[in-house]
Amino acid sequence: MICIYCGQGTKTTITRSSPTTPKTWRRHKCLSCSAVFTSRELPDIALSISVSQKNGQISPFSTDKLLISVFKSLTHRKHPVEDARGITSTIVETIYTTQKNGIINMGSLRDLASETLKRFDHASYVHYNAHHYK
Ligand SMILES: [Zn+2]
Structure with a gap:
């Protein structure tokens, strides 16, 4: 996922999946500006x-x-x-x-x-x- 602040690449630093519902939470860190942000993944x-x-x-x-x-x-x-x-x-x-x-x-x-x-x-x-x- 690209950085929401500068548009450069990120790496995922933490991933947590719910054991009871189909959703995943991830923490991302920008490889360029070092910003940290969270994403939530759900089925469409x-x-x-x-x-x-x-x-x-x-x-x-x-x-x-x-x-x-x-x-x-x-x-x-x-x-x-x-x-x-x-x-x-x-x-x-x-x-x-x-x-x-x-x-x-x-x-x-x-x-x-x-x-x-x-x-x-x-x-x-x-x-x-x-x-x-x-
Ligand atoms: Zn960035």
């Missing part, structure tokens, strides 16, 4: 996981859509963006460890988001359910 979820709709249509999983739907249920909180990011990461990690054959159906995704919000904040859970279970 849109290329790895598909969502099946009720009508049988299949579409790539969108972390952005999930983030927006979760965020809308957290706007009453003091830090809704940070909370939505954390909850979305939790949901995505759960998808990776529970999906079968790279496909999750929309109902299961909705249930997973609802249950994750329920554990975090009851008002957001109620809001999410009111807008996603009609």
Whole structure:
């Protein structure tokens, strides 16, 4: 990976992989300016996981859509963006460890988001359910 400050080459000084989720954290040191920075490696979820709709249509999983739907249920909180990011990461990690054959159906995704919000904040859970279970 090139240096984020000067664009020259770096070497990886530390690599840590999660034993439970498909993600890797790395520390890089620039060979030119000696700057140190961190990267996080995750699977490209849109290329790895598909969502099946009720009508049988299949579409790539969108972390952005999930983030927006979760965020809308957290706007009453003091830090809704940070909370939505954390909850979305939790949901995505759960998808990776529970999906079968790279496909999750929309109902299961909705249930997973609802249950994750329920554990975090009851008002957001109620809001999410009111807008996603009609
Ligand atoms: Zn550099």
